[in-house]
Amino acid sequence: MRKPYLLFLGEATHFSQAKTAFGLRDWAPESCVGQWSLPGCAVTLELAEMNPAQAAAKGAGSLLIGIAPVGGRVSESWIPSLFAGIEAGLDIVSGMHTSLADIPGLADAAKARGVRLVDVRRPPENLPTGTGRKRSGKRLLTVGTDCALGKKYTALALTKALRDRGVDADFRASGQTGILIAGSGIPMDAVVADFTAGAAECLSPDAAPAHWDIVEGQGSLFHPAYAGVTLGLVHGSQPDAMVLCHDPYRTHIIAAPDFPTPSLKVAIKQYEEAAQLTNPDARVVGISFNTSALSDAERSKLFADTESELGLPCFDPLKTSMTAVVDRMLA
Amino acid sequence: MRKPYLLFLGEATHFSQAKTAFGLRDWAPESCVGQWSLPGCAVTLELAEMNPAQAAAKGAGSLLIGIAPVGGRVSESWIPSLFAGIEAGLDIVSGMHTSLADIPGLADAAKARGVRLVDVRRPPENLPTGTGRKRSGKRLLTVGTDCALGKKYTALALTKALRDRGVDADFRASGQTGILIAGSGIPMDAVVADFTAGAAECLSPDAAPAHWDIVEGQGSLFHPAYAGVTLGLVHGSQPDAMVLCHDPYRTHIIAAPDFPTPSLKVAIKQYEEAAQLTNPDARVVGISFNTSALSDAERSKLFADTESELGLPCFDPLKTSMTAVVDRMLA
Numbered sequence: 142m143r144k145p146y147l148l149f150l151g152e153a154t155h156f157s158q159a160k161t162a163f164g165l166r167d168w169a170p171e172s173c174v175g176q177w178s179l180p181g182c183a184v185t186l187e188l189a190e191m192n193p194a195q196a197a198a199k200g201a202g203s204l205l206i207g208i209a210p211v212g213g214r215v216s217e218s219w220i221p222s223l224f225a226g227i228e229a230g231l232d233i234v235s236g237m238h239t240s241l242a243d244i245p246g247l248a249d250a251a252k253a254r255g256v257r258l259v260d261v262r263r264p265p266e267n268l269p270t271g272t273g274r275k276r277s278g279k280r281l282l283t284v285g286t287d288c289a290l291g292k293k294y295t296a297l298a299l300t301k302a303l304r305d306r307g308v309d310a311d312f313r314a315s316g317q318t319g320i321l322i323a324g325s326g327i328p329m330d331a332v333v334a335d336f337t338a339g340a341a342e343c344l345s346p347d348a349a350p351a352h353w354d355i356v357e358g359q360g361s362l363f364h365p366a367y368a369g370v371t372l373g374l375v376h377g378s379q380p381d382a383m384v385l386c387h388d389p390y391r392t393h394i395i396a397a398p399d400f401p402t403p404s405l406k407v408a409i410k411q412y413e414e415a416a417q418l419t420n421p422d423a424r425v426v427g428i429s430f431n432t433s434a435l436s437d438a439e440r441s442k443l444f445a446d447t448e449s450e451l452g453l454p455c456f457d458p459l460k461t462s463m464t465a466v467v468d469r470m471l472a
Numbered sequence: 473m474r475k476p477y478l479l480f481l482g483e484a485t486h487f488s489q490a491k492t493a494f495g496l497r498d499w500a501p502e503s504c505v506g507q508w509s510l511p512g513c514a515v516t517l518e519l520a521e522m523n524p525a526q527a528a529a530k531g532a533g534s535l536l537i538g539i540a541p542v543g544g545r546v547s548e549s550w551i552p553s554l555f556a557g558i559e560a561g562l563d564i565v566s567g568m569h570t571s572l573a574d575i576p577g578l579a580d581a582a583k584a585r586g587v588r589l590v591d592v593r594r595p596p597e598n599l600p601t602g603t604g605r606k607r608s609g610k611r612l613l614t615v616g617t618d619c620a621l622g623k624k625y626t627a628l629a630l631t632k633a634l635r636d637r638g639v640d641a642d643f644r645a646s647g648q649t650g651i652l653i654a655g656s657g658i659p660m661d662a663v664v665a666d667f668t669a670g671a672a673e674c675l676s677p678d679a680a681p682a683h684w685d686i687v688e689g690q691g692s693l694f695h696p697a698y699a700g701v702t703l704g705l706v707h708g709s710q711p712d713a714m715v716l717c718h719d720p721y722r723t724h725i726i727a728a729p730d731f732p733t734p735s736l737k738v739a740i741k742q743y744e745e746a747a748q749l750t751n752p753d754a755r756v757v758g759i760s761f762n763t764s765a766l767s768d769a770e771r772s773k774l775f776a777d778t779e780s781e782l783g784l785p786c787f788d789p790l791k792t793s794m795t796a797v798v799d800r801m802l803a
Contacts, residue, residue, distance in 0.1 A: 238664070238666065270542055271698075272728070329665065330666035331666065333661070334661050334668045335701060337665045337700040338696060338699070338700060339697060365669060365750050366602035366670060366707075367601075369701060369705075370666060372699050372700045372703045373665065376696055376697075397603070397604050399605075418696065
């Protein structure tokens with residue numbers, strides 16, 4: 142990938158639509174030169190706003206599509222911006238399902254300008270089907286009551302916390318943003334359905350007995366569109382431990398208002414039941430809250446109430462200590 | 473498709489490996505001219521054994537790959553047989569994941585001989601993601617304690633039983649064999665994982681209030697490789713009713729000896745819990761047993777014991793009446 146990136150925000154109206162851009166900004170800030178929004182965009186990364194020509198002048202290597210819409214397709218309204226990126230001499234980097242080469246004229250324009258089209262949401266060829274064979278080493282999977290509420294951030298923060306404790310740990314990316322941050326991984330939602338669990342088995346291979354793979358979760362068992370991806374990832378990951386991610390302000394599944402988010406108790410029960418098919422010892426070991434909208438006092442009360450109800454350590458990966466959950470993982 | 477078919481059995485050693493061939497023989501017998509086995513094959517359809525040249529002389533239009541191996545890839549050992557089919561002037565029809573055109577030289581040979589390569593395991597382009605929106609009409613989905621134990625046969629037999637009762641009903645094929653029998657459908661396991669539930673929503677669209685779609689199930693929630701496909705199909709189908717398919721002699725998941733088949737009670741609970749995400753009224757309404765290895769007396773005892781334990785009507789779609797389960801669906 143040719144860095145640094147100009148992060149394209151399109152017309153995103155909610156930060157959850159710009160997950161990729163926020164992930165890059167927060168976990169690979171040295172790779173981000175600025176942001177570029179279209180009229181109507183209501184989201185900011187608090188990076189300098191610039192167009193592709195200005196970014197190129199500041200040394201940008203690529204225009205990176207920072208938006209992750211439901212369905213993962215390139216919107217018609219972005220296409221002129223992609224041509225503008227090429228015009229300015231930038232590579233185009235995309236985590237969409239749509240292949241950049243399928244956008245009429247884009248490949249020719251890139252070739253003429255001598256820049257590359259990079260699709261990171263391409264799974265490896267010849268993935269196997271799952272076997273359920275028990276692998277060596279330890280694994281933690283982040284799971285959620287919904288999509289887009291912190292599974293990737295939690296996995297990245299847990300990996301860092303484990304390494305800070307001297308534990309041999311790797312972050313395993315299962316989505317396009319994680320792959321852009323980590324430099325490798327498998328885009329689980331782009332795998333052909335028959336091979337989902339097999340792909341998850343490949344993502345966290347046999348390892349030394351004390352090694353931890355921290356696997357980025359996808360989707361939610363409670364999402365009417367994506368639960369199948371989630372279940373394949375749960376089964377193939379064979380997690381010893383899971384951390385359940387939750388947004389206390391999310392009353393229903395994102396983009397599916399008829400589907401309420403489950404209680405933590407119900408979610409823990411269903412994730413443990415699902416994971417125990419391939420690892421009878423699988424347990425939820427902590428709750429990761431997105432508390433960005435809460436005061437310190439509200440957060441403390443939420444954590445105390447939840448810990449007392451469920452007996453599990455609570456944390457916010459961006460705001461609070463992760464010592465208790467790491468202790469529990471290693472115990 | 474150019475009919476009738478010569479059904480290719482390869483080196484199958486168990487009838488469950490030749491699901492496609494058996495399905496065609498049983499549900500589209502007028503389309504089958506004979507069978508062709510390789511040395512080592514231990515399965516017979518009890519059709520006339522013939523090679524492609526002999527089949528062509530009897531009017532065959534296509535060589536149909538009748539084997540459905542785990543992973544759905546074309547085996548190296550079959551490739552000479554595919555060339556022999558082309559040589560004899562037959563089209564090649566495949567339900568494998570491997571595209572026939574990806575086999576080196578096959579497309580050129582087909583072109584030179586003026587025959588076609590037909591891949592039925594290609595999902596439609598531009599499938600949507602699932603929405604969970606409630607659709608009109610009624611739906612039944614067949615589900616299983618494992619793969620390959622009667623979900624397709626049960627769905628076909630239920631469709632016939634409903635039509636015999638004057639009910640407006642359609643069989644909805646979700647796998648390659650069902651598609652070959654029905655002439656349409658979506659190969660669910662070949663869909664990109666993100667679109668599994670969305671594909672299932674497309675498979676049984678809005679219909680008249682009294683219309684029944686009988687959806688062919690796939691995989692099993694208890695299979696370490698395929699449960700994700702199953703869950704996406706369960707969520708997208710929004711079944712009002714499910715029939716649970718079971719083989720009383722199957723002690724463990726096929727090709728996964730460390731995974732015991734679940735009890736009927738556990739399976740009913742987990743399928744109902746999963747289906748109720750998108751249809752709170754979803755219920756298992758009957759048990760479909762594969763009793764091919766049982767005497768009449770053993771079958772009667774199994775059904776009586778199960779009906780008394782679970783309070784659900786039991787049947788074998790190939791051997792016994794389906795009146796009770798159809799009554800329950802329509803009640």
